[in-house]
Amino acid sequence: MSTILSVRGLNAYYSLTQALRDVSFELVRGGITTILGANGAGKTTTLRAICGMVKVTGEILLDGKRIDRLSTEKIASLGVAHVPDGRGTIGALTVEDNLRIGAFTRRDREVSSDIQKCYDYFPRLRERAKQNAGELSGGEQQMLAISRALMLRPKVLLLDEPSFGLAPLVIRDIFAILRAINATDKVSMLIVEQNARLALGLADHASLLETGSIVMSGSSAAIQENDAIRQSYLGY
Incomplete structure (x- = not known):
């Protein structure tokens, strides 16, 4: 399968502090890759770097073209969508208005039909379409x-700790829907997670991040089957 996102020798900085060191990995078209690691390992920074939100050196390529020197807005317009840690919904706006904001870069006439598609994936949102986002539960x-x-309509969907703070049944439902979105709409996904078992069950490929560096990469199945890796890095 072809590569849709390629990260090569990525270094990221917050002022004078280096958060990522020579990070390299690839995301195949239509695939799901997870980046695992403890708090402070650099998982969130990796997603922010791809989105142009932190200072970087190295190369980030989308469909073979460099995006590491582009603005966050331009990267989004090229098809990189980011679901941040903390969700980032606008609490004072309705559910439907939040969805319309997500389509701000689009100029086609299918926005309304795509809203209905989101409601099909998440029926609870249809029920709460006119409620303010701030009134929703954490899972909603x-x-x-x-x-x-x-x-x-992203080419690549970046998800930062999608299970954080949610009840087990809600997590199960959301991850099942992510799998369906990947299978049906062929959206490539890069997921960072602390819940290693959950992430490996969804992803095809995994990389382990420790103090800003990749220490292991491979298929999710191979990492799950390696007792030393599981005990040392994954905690189960």
């Missing part, structure tokens, strides 16, 4: 954040 806000990102 995560559903809205994912749906808003889908309104971009």
Whole structure:
């Protein structure tokens, strides 16, 4: 399969502090890759770097073209959608208005039909379409954040800790829907997660990040089957 996103020798900085060191990995078209690691390993920074939100050196390529020198807005317009940690929904706006904001770069006439598609994936959002996002539960806000990102019609969907703070049954439902979105709409996904078991069950490929550096990469199945890796890095 072809590569849709390629990260090569990526270094990222917050002022004088280096957060990522020579990070390299690839995301295949239509695939799901997860980046695993403890708090402070650099997972969130990796997604922010791809989105143009932090200072970087190295190369980030989307469909073979460099995006590491572009603005965050331009990267989004090229088809990179980001579901941040904390969800980032606009609480004072309705569910439907949040979804329409997700389509801000689009000029086609299919926005309304795509909203209905999001409601098909997440029926709870249809029920709450006219409610303000700030009135939703944590799980519903995560559903809205994912749906808003889908309104971009992304080539690549970046998800930062999608399970964080959610009840187990809600997590199960959301990850099942992510799998369906990947299978049906062929959206390539890069997911960062602390819940290694959950992420490896969804992803095809995994990379382990430790203090800003990739220490292991391989298929999810191979990493799950390696006892030393599981005990040392994954905690189960």
